[in-house]
Amino acid sequence: PPVDALQQSLRGARLAFERLPERAALDTHEGEPALAVALDTLATALREFDAALETQAARSKGLAAVYERGQRAQALLARLCAQDAPADAVRWYERHPRGFAMHATPLDVAAPLAALRARMPAAWIYTSATLTVAGRFDHLVQRLGLREPRTLRLDSPFDYARQALCYLPPGLPDPSGRDYTVRVLEAVLPVLAASRGRAFLLFTSHRALKLAAEWLPERMPWPLLVQGSAPRHELLQRFRGSAGGVLLGAASFWEGVDVAGEALSVVVMDKLPFEAPGDPVLEARLSALRDAGANPFADWQVPNAVIAFKQGAGRLIRSIEDRGVLVLCDPRLSARGYGRQFLDSLPPLPRTRRVEDVQAFFAVAKDAAEA
Structure with a gap:
């Protein structure tokens, strides 16, 4: 049959x-x-x-x-x-x-999108919190094939100077090193102690996430929630009610996750979120860019990683009452020239390399709560 x-x-x-x-x-x-x-x-x-x-x-x-x-x-x-x-x-x-x-x-959505816009003459409005790279719309305009679009960038209503702190742990090795993830976790432990858990740890690979899930339980007292152990909505519900939970997530937790309030006070990003090598679509796009005389790394990989980076950072401050610390572990932010594009794409939050500043940040929040 x-x-x-x-x-x-x-x-x-x-x-x-x-x-x-x-x-x-x-x-x-x-x-x-x-x-x-x-x-x-x-x-x-x-x-x-x-x-x-x-x-x-x-x-x-x-x-x-x-x-x-x-x-x-x-x-x-x-x-x-x-x-x-x-x-x-x-x-x-x-x-x-x-x-x-x-x-x-x-490989390129500009042409089909241009044809769609031509068939539907109207005002097309693209809006998001992560459309710019280092404050500019150039990457989006090129990808969508827009011609002389009118652009508007509005500042966030959040007071990042008061509500947030960016911590760049010193002394971390190159991300390609075999012990990199363990070194990151060692650097994050004092932050978790200061915040009493209440953290998202975002990883760019499931291998690193799995290592963290094995390494952390014996070294911290807070509930550990791991992506893949339950549906995402269930993990988030348990995280909100855990009073100090630490959630480990990979790609799907870098965006579209909203946890406002004290339940989330720390967001850690282990590495810059470059697309994984070996992906067939990525490799074809990079090859097409090389054939066209462009620089695949500067013209595609960095801007896309910056947008994903901004999405991950955006998990931290979700309301005007939120306070928290953003921990950026990748030393390439300071050691490589392209790192400036990532840092310039963040909101204007103060930065430090001293864990003592992180501890003081949370001490002020604790004193205010007790008062």
């Missing part, structure tokens, strides 16, 4: 991808005989499945919906496997524990 054939072909495709890297560009592996046969078999199974459903689709809304989904899947698979795929998109795949996904991602 067509359903059994489709299920079998999906299993065959999953096994073919199992022999390949977990995530990569399709172009680099579509010549693999096993993968080519598996995808061709899957395409045939989809066609036969759609043909069998075509005469039955009118019998119910459910069958009609399945038929339409099958048609869409067939068309998408054909586009993803086409030998003459568009050069302005990168085709890639990724494996999951129970399946796989295939994607086609545009």
Whole structure:
């Protein structure tokens, strides 16, 4: 039956991808005989499945919906496997524990967005707290293909000079060092002691997060919450009610998380959030930039990392009553020229390299609360 054939072909495709890297560009592996046969078999199974459903689709809304989904899947698979795929998109795949996904991602969204705006003549308004890099909109304007846009940057209503402090721990090694994460955690412990927990520790890799989850429990008394141990909303709910919790998070906790009040008083970022090397979309974009004569690091990687950096820093102060310390551990902020772009993109909060200033900051908050 067509359903059994489709299920079998999906299993065959999953096994073919199992022999390949977990995530990569399709172009680099579509010549693999096993993968080519598996995808061709899957395409045939989809066609036969759609043909069998075509005469039955009118019998119910459910069958009609399945038929339409099958048609869409067939068309998408054909586009993803086409030998003459568009050069302005990168085709890639990724494996999951129970399946796989295939994607086609545009290398540049400026042209399709320009075409969309042309079809819909209206006022287009883009607004966010993280659109600028070092106070300028240039990166956003270029990425979106905007022509002479009117821009407006408004200062935050928060009093960062009073509400916040930026601490840059001294003496940390280069982030590529094997002991870097442990050194970061050692530098953060006195901050956690001063704040009595109540912290987000944001990591740029799950490997570092896992190491921290193993290293911290024996060295601090506060509840430890780890990304992946429960759904995000549940972890945040437990964090808010933990009275001193320390939450370890990676990419998804750098943005879209709102914890106002005393529950969150410290945000730690272990490294500058550059995109992970080896990502097929990133590698294709960097290659396209090099071919166009641009500097991929300066023109793409740094600006994107700055925006992610600003998003992570934005977890700290969420209301006019909040107070907290932002701990930036990456020594490249001071040692490399591009570090200035990151620091210049932060709100105007005072900076220090003395842990004593952090302790004094929280001592003032404690005295005020007791008074």
